Amino acid sequence: MSPKFIDDATREAREAEILQTALDVIARDGVSGLTIDKVVSKVPYSKGTVYNHVSCKEDLLTALCNNCVRRLADIFFRAASFDGNSREKMLAIGIGYMLHSQFDPTEFMLVISAKTPSVTEKSSQKRQEEHQELETKLLGTILQIISEGLANGELTLAPHLSPAQVAFSLWAMSFGTIALLQDNVERCGVRQEMTLERELTNHANLVLDGLNWTPYTPDHDWHESVQRMKATVFAPEVEALRTRRNLNLQG
Template sequence: MTIPFPTPTQLDDAPRPGESRKQREIRLREAQILAVARDQILEGGYLGLNMDRIAAQIEYSKGTIYQHFRNKEEILLALVNDALDTRQRMFKVAAAIQAPDRVRLATLGAAAEAFVEHFPYHFKVEQIVRAASIWEKTSPERRELMQSCEKLCMSTVVEVVHHGVATGDLSLPEGVRPEEIVFGLWSIYLGSQIITHSSDTLGEIGIDNPIRSLRTNQHRMLDGYGWRPLSSDYDYSAHMDRVKAEMFRHDQFAT
């Protein structure tokens, strides 16, 4: 099966249609601030993020930093929104393949796995910013953007499940809605990722391959609903591995 992932896009510093020189300078300066902030978070976590250090590293005044972001919580949320935009593009590409709907869903699962593996800081920051003490210090505009991007990602998954029902490959019991299937899959995925990134004892309890365990649980859930093709009839794991390798072949999702 050929997976039609796109070719590399233009570099981010290329002028955009209708963009003035000043707008481009502002956009690139903000990207520079976020890049430095990203490195600080990777090095020292949330407590390692410091506005004075950011200003010193990019050789701008701290006042210039505050023209873009009123506090470091705003920087965190901006990084999350950048992450969600990347994930949204990955989901859009994954959902576009020509395949049975359950295979399309597995492709989306592979995109979700690839996102965390290739952009681990995104996942960490996304969990940090959800804390009430952080969230309340951010602007309504950035919060709304985050919520909108998240809804678009989930809507992509919901559409695939709805289509699976429409084609007859998935027959849901009375009273069960496609959205509940998505919530179940999302819960398994997010819970697995959080535990994997926060626990050092998985190996001690016999979980030597968290991704394999995650996939097994999700496929058993879908097999339980009878969504065809069943995991006994299709090698979903091999497909997902191919998707992850192909998705980053050109680094088109690098940030």
């Protein structure tokens, strides 16, 4: 029998279904509970078909992580388009990251799993190369905002810092703050009184003040900026979260 060929759209839709099913398994059983067999049992495809899309569990995790980074790249692009100064745009990176994590906390945390040696060593070269390309795109948007700040005099880098170091530190700060203050994370006493949006804004301002990125915290209404971000460039995420919460209340 001749092999059955499928068009790109069908293949992409099939892969999206496989990845969403894997994400559902992780949400229920955790990363350690994910297996190809569990995914196969919940999709209308054979094990061989699933293996045509992913080579192993680790390749599946990298594919999920790449989906997350791909969505983040779009969010970061919109953050950079925010109608404001360069420091506001950098804060918008963090706010967009926060909204993404609130809508899909499972996918957000997969970045950690996908970067462990046990995953990277077994994931396919194609997925790994795709991951590097997507991360480069992600950091490229942050570097673009840094370049804007340098060009218009809002940011002056210390001699020992490069734009890439600043970009990485801001990305890491945003991820760490969100990861520690997510609603589904058990908090110690000090963190119990902290709210994610407020503390993310505070921590971003602390770092940006330290980098001598103007306007400084006391010289600008950052709360107003955040509300404007949520009403404009991140309106789709805000609406999606509102809809989900309303459905949860009705349920």
